[in-house]
Amino acid sequence: MKKIKILLADDHSIIIDGIKAMLINNSEIEIIGQAKDGIEAIELANNLKPDVIIMDISMPNKSGIEATKQIKENNKSVKIIILTQHENKEYVIQLLKVGADGYLLKNSKKAELFEAIQTVTKGEKYIGKHASTTLISLVENNVTEQNEQAILTKREIEIIKMIVEDLSNQKIANNLNISIRTVETHRRNIMQKLNVKSAVALVKYALRNNIINLS
Numbered sequence: 001m002k003k004i005k006i007l008l009a010d011d012h013s014i015i016i017d018g019i020k021a022m023l024i025n026n027s028e029i030e031i032i033g034q035a036k037d038g039i040e041a042i043e044l045a046n047n048l049k050p051d052v053i054i055m056d057i058s059m060p061n062k063s064g065i066e067a068t069k070q071i072k073e074n075n076k077s078v079k080i081i082i083l084t085q086h087e088n089k090e091y092v093i094q095l096l097k098v099g100a101d102g103y104l105l106k107n108s109k110k111a112e113l114f115e116a117i118q119t120v121t122k123g124e125k126y127i128g129k130h131a132s133t134t135l136i137s138l139v140e141n142n143v144t145e146q147n148e149q150a151i152l153t154k155r156e157i158e159i160i161k162m163i164v165e166d167l168s169n170q171k172i173a174n175n176l177n178i179s180i181r182t183v184e185t186h187r188r189n190i191m192q193k194l195n196v197k198s199a200v201a202l203v204k205y206a207l208r209n210n211i212i213n214l215s
Helices: 013-023 038-048 064-074 089-098 110-121 133-142 154-164 169-176 180-194 199-208
Strands: 004-009 029-035 052-055 079-084 102-105
Touching: 004 013, 004 038, 004 110, 013 029, 013 110, 029 038, 038 052, 038 064, 052 064, 052 110, 064 079, 064 089, 064 180, 079 110, 089 102, 102 110, 154 169, 154 180, 154 199, 169 180, 180 199
Parallel strands: 004 029, 004 052, 052 079, 079 102
Antiparallel strands: none
């Protein structure tokens, strides 16, 4: 029986070790590599040709969203399951748009992780129990029509407002009680979603779409 070749991508070794512990005794699965950031995930996907990639969203250099998009552009047949701590419908929408095949929270049980792997291997989508099947249908049916519509989370809007106020990443992190790395990930995702390359362009977008005003 041909084994399912798995590539793991997460910058936390404790998460990698945990996934390995969950899957290592499964006779249907072979873990063929691990990546610590988005760039390495792209390189290993090209070199190792996995069947399935289990990937985090928040990684250095390139986020899981950026890596998923590029990997899918290079090889549409590889299946990508996002394993994340972010329980957020907007993330589900964005990830499905760039081609992700599955979406699970990091507190999911071993049985659900294996179910997700089996499901995506069959060419089907797998969304964890926290996201509705209605959402999946909505996104898949309307992804082309919605391509130009950026979907921002409440947290991303908060961060845009602080960027407009010229706050540093550290100050934003302090104000929101999150890590500076999380702020950096949010900034990258915002720039990618809005297709802007600078803070000036971001301010213009925020003004044009009434995220901020000057009155």
